[in-house]
Structures are given as structure tokens and as C-alpha cells.
Amino acid sequence: xxxxxxxxxTDDVKEYYGKTLQTTGDLQTSMCTTPAQKMAKHVREALKxxxxxxxxxxxxxxxxxxxxxxxxxxxxLGSGSGRDxxxxxxxxxPDGFVTGVDMTDEQLAVANKHVEYHQKVFGFSKPNVKxxxxxxxKLGDAGIADESVDIIISNCVINLVKDKEAVLKEAYRxxxxxxxxxFSDVYSDCILxxxxxxxxxxxxxxxxxxxxxxxxxxIAKSVGFETPRTLTVHPVEVHxxxxxxxxxxxxxxxxxxxLFKLKPGFENEASQVIYNGSVTGFPDKLEFDRDYTFENxxxxxxxxxxxxxxxxxxxxxxxxxxxxxxCAKTTLVGEVDPFQILEESxxxxxxxSQACCTGTKCC
Ligand SMILES: C[S@@+](CC[C@H](N)C(=O)[O-])C[C@H]1O[C@@H](n2cnc3c(N)ncnc32)[C@H](O)[C@@H]1O
Numbered sequence: 001x002x003x004x005x006x007x008x009x010t011d012d013v014k015e016y017y018g019k020t021l022q023t024t025g026d027l028q029t030s031m032c033t034t035p036a037q038k039m040a041k042h043v044r045e046a047l048k049x050x051x052x053x054x055x056x057x058x059x060x061x062x063x064x065x066x067x068x069x070x071x072x073x074x075x076x077l078g079s080g081s082g083r084d085x086x087x088x089x090x091x092x093x094p095d096g097f098v099t100g101v102d103m104t105d106e107q108l109a110v111a112n113k114h115v116e117y118h119q120k121v122f123g124f125s126k127p128n129v130k131x132x133x134x135x136x137x138k139l140g141d142a143g144i145a146d147e148s149v150d151i152i153i154s155n156c157v158i159n160l161v162k163d164k165e166a167v168l169k170e171a172y173r174x175x176x177x178x179x180x181x182x183f184s185d186v187y188s189d190c191i192l193x194x195x196x197x198x199x200x201x202x203x204x205x206x207x208x209x210x211x212x213x214x215x216x217x218x219i220a221k222s223v224g225f226e227t228p229r230t231l232t233v234h235p236v237e238v239h240x241x242x243x244x245x246x247x248x249x250x251x252x253x254x255x256x257x258x259l260f261k262l263k264p265g266f267e268n269e270a271s272q273v274i275y276n277g278s279v280t281g282f283p284d285k286l287e288f289d290r291d292y293t294f295e296n297x298x299x300x301x302x303x304x305x306x307x308x309x310x311x312x313x314x315x316x317x318x319x320x321x322x323x324x325x326x327c328a329k330t331t332l333v334g335e336v337d338p339f340q341i342l343e344e345s346x347x348x349x350x351x352x353s354q355a356c357c358t359g360t361k362c363c
Contacts, residue, residue, distance in 0.1 A: 009203065010103070010135075013160050016204030017080065018106035023056045038232065039063055040281040046090040049121050050083050051114045057081035057107065060155030061206065061254035062184025062232065067286060068279045068314050069096065072150040075174065076100040077136040077167065077183070078157025082111030082129070086118045088153070089129040091280075094122075098129040099149075101142050108133055137166035144174045150314065154183035156254070159209040168223045172261055178312035181225070181259040186236055187213040189251040189339045199246055207238060210252060217335050220259050226305055229289035231256040233338040253338045258289065260309050270324040271307035274299050278318045286318075290341075291333045294319075303330040 020026070039047070043065045047055075057080065064076075064084055069091045076085050079100025089098045102108050111131045119127045134142025136157065152171050161167050171181045188210040202208040211219075220228050236252040238244045275294035277283045285295045294300055301324045302310070310319050324330070 018104045042281040046087040058083040064153040066182040071095040074098045077154035100131045139170040152181045184256045186210045225259040228257045230336045266308035274320045301328040
């Protein structure tokens with residue numbers, strides 16, 4: 001990064017999420033944009049069960065609910081008041097477990113207050129979610145062991161941390177092989193100016209700390225993850241004129257990515273795969289990323305990395321796989337410019353027209 005954030009960055013962020021913001025409606029950008037139409041029914045139902053106080057302090061920027069969750073061990077980086085953790089606790093079921101890590105006492109207090117409530121609502125004999133105080137760039141200090149987690153999620157948090165590489169390194173360390181980091185975050189179309197990066201409110205609103213989207217690919221590669229896969233892209237608008245003056249022409253988008261950790265040395269071979277419709281909530285088709293959608297019963301030729309992902313991950317039992325015909329041509333999934341996607345899809349930059357946010361009031 002070429003510029004430096006404000007010196008007391010961590011304390012400022014704690015103050016912003018612990019004291020300045022009281023509810024989602026206090027946000028000053030359209031960061032909290034969770035388009036309801038994209039959610040599968042079982043996910044909507046799980047979210048409906050989350051306690052109102054928890055939901056009122058939701059500050060995320062995407063739907064971080066991966067598929068195929070039953071019995072999984074999940075970790076949420078920057079779990080806040082726990083909305084995603086509680087919904088996911090329902091979806092992993094009584095044999096799964098969700099751990100949320102956050103550094104802000106006030107947010108942790110709200111989350112901890114409602115652990116028993118959700119256990120009862122879900123009808124589980126014991127809680128399957130816990131919240132730990134800690135820093136996501138130092139997960140070891142929070143007691144998270146090497147290769148102990150199946151899936152990591154994170155919703156609008158990594159941009160708040162100065163050392164993004166440290167966060168991704170820690171995520172890689174604690175994930176099992178075949179596991180994934182499935183996360184939503186804010187990205188920019190350019191390297192941001194010093195003025196933007198040192199702005200306290202814009203930093204707290206997840207704008208100033210946004211990586212230029214290409215930087216994510218470089219960091220992911222250096223840490224050992226496979227190429228990030230893009231799932232969804234939504235524009236983020238800075239509404240207030242005084243903040244817009246600071247950000248100028250820079251564009252922002254929240255992007256949902258999935259990054260897999262694979263055992264090295266997998267076969268460099270394309271495969272033909274057939275989805276068997278067994279993933280909960282997706283009997284007809286599984287939209288894996290922007291490049292691959294798997295329809296039930298239909299053969300799809302996938303590149304060597306996607307083939308290794310399906311073989312090594314929790315999706316292995318959901319596919320029948322065989323060697324691709326030798327004439328089959330595939331291209332490895334590469335970098336995707338989220339801003340080009342927005343331009344091509346003709347989406348307006350103002351999220352109010354298509355999401356559940358109205359002005360600064362969010363869902
Ligand atoms: C934008 S909020 C998102 C919270 C939650 N994921 C949600 O969707 O509601 C950011 C959260 O990240 C936490 N956070 C920021 N930097 C952190 C760090 N370095 N370590 C742990 N938590 C952090 C903040 O305390 C805050 O609760």
C-alpha cells in the first residue's frame with residue numbers, strides 16, 4: 001500500500017463499531033446492502049430466526065452463507081453482533097460449530113447475550129456457537145489452531161484491517177486443506193489517495209481501507225490460496241456530499257469471493273463433472289462462481305483447479321467426476337474486474353434502486 005491509515009486505526013474502528021454506530025441505520029454509505037432476492041429459502045428462514053437486537057447491529061456488505069454446511073466447523077472473522085454466526089449456526093446444525101472472532105467489546109456483548117436464545121429457538125441441546133475476543137490478524141492469540149476450520153466467512157471486515165496479508169495468512173493457516181475463505185468486502189477501482197485513506201469516518205465505513213481489487217489476487221497468491229472466485233458484485237455508494245467530496249471519482253463495490261486452500265501437487269487435469277443435486281437448498285442447480293453453474297444431471301467440463309477444488313472440498317460427494325475427453329478445452333478461471341461486471345450489467349451505482357436499503361437506512 002502506498003499510503004498510511006490514521007495512526008490509532010484499531011482504536012478508531014473499535015470506537016466506531018462500539019460507540020458511534022448504534023444501529024445499521026447510522027451508517028453513512030450504502031455498505032449494508034444485502035439484496036434479498038439472491039437468498040435461498042433456507043437461508044432466508046435462518047436469518048428470520050435471528051434476534052432483532054442482533055440484526056439491528058448488523059453492519060455487513062453481503063450474504064456470506066456458503067452452500068453445503070451441515071456438520072461444518074466455521075469461523076467468522078469480525079463477527080460483530082453475530083447475525084451471520086447465528087444464521088449459520090442454524091444451518092450447520094447441532095453437529096456443526098461456529099466461532100465468531102471480534103475485537104469490539106460492545107459488539108461481543110450483544111452476541112454473547114443471545115447465544116442461549118438461539119440455542120433454544122433452534123431446538124439444539126447445547127449451544128453450537130461461541131464468540132471470542134481477538135484480532136483477526138492474530139488468530140493464534142484467540143486460540144484458533146492450525147488446520148482446524150472447514151470454512152471461514154467474513155462480512156465487511158478485512159478492509160478495516162491495515163495488514164490484509166496478515167489476515168489472509170492467518171486464514172490460510174487455520175483452514176483445513178479443501179477448506180475455503182468465503183467472504184464479502186469492499187474494493188475500489190483505483191489505489192486510494194492519502195486523503196481518503198486517512199479519513200476517520202470513511203475508514204470506519206469500510207471505504208478508506210478498500211483494496212484496489214487486483215491487489216486481492218496478488219495477496220491471495222502470495223499466501224497460497226488458489227485464484228479468488230467471484231460470486232457477486234454490488235456497487236457501494238458514498239451518499240453524503242461531504243464524504244463524496246473526499247472520495248472524488250473513486251468507485252467502490254462490495255464483492256463476494258471464495259478462496260480455496262488446496263493440497264499442493266494436485267493433478268493438472270480437466271474433468272467432466274455431473275452435479276447430483278444433493279446440496280441442501282439447491283436441488284436443480286448450484287451456482288459455484290461466475291464461471292461455473294452446475295445443473296443437476298448435466299455434464300460440465302471444468303478446468304484442473306476447479307476439478308481439484310471439487311475433489312478436495314466438502315463438495316466431493318455432490319459430484320460424479322471422470323477424466324475429461326482429451327479434446328475438451330478449458331481455460332483456468334482468472335482475474336475478474338468487478339467494476340467491469342458492474343458496467344456490463346448496467347447496474348446503477350445507487351443501490352437504493354435495487355437493494356433493500358433506503359437512503360442510509362439499511363435492512
Ligand atoms: C463492518 S462491521 C461487520 C460486523 C459483522 N461482520 C456484520 O456483518 O455485522 C466490522 C466488525 O469488524 C470488527 N473488526 C474490525 N477490525 C478487526 C480486527 N482487526 N480484529 C477483529 N475484529 C475486527 C469490528 O469490531 C466490527 O465488529
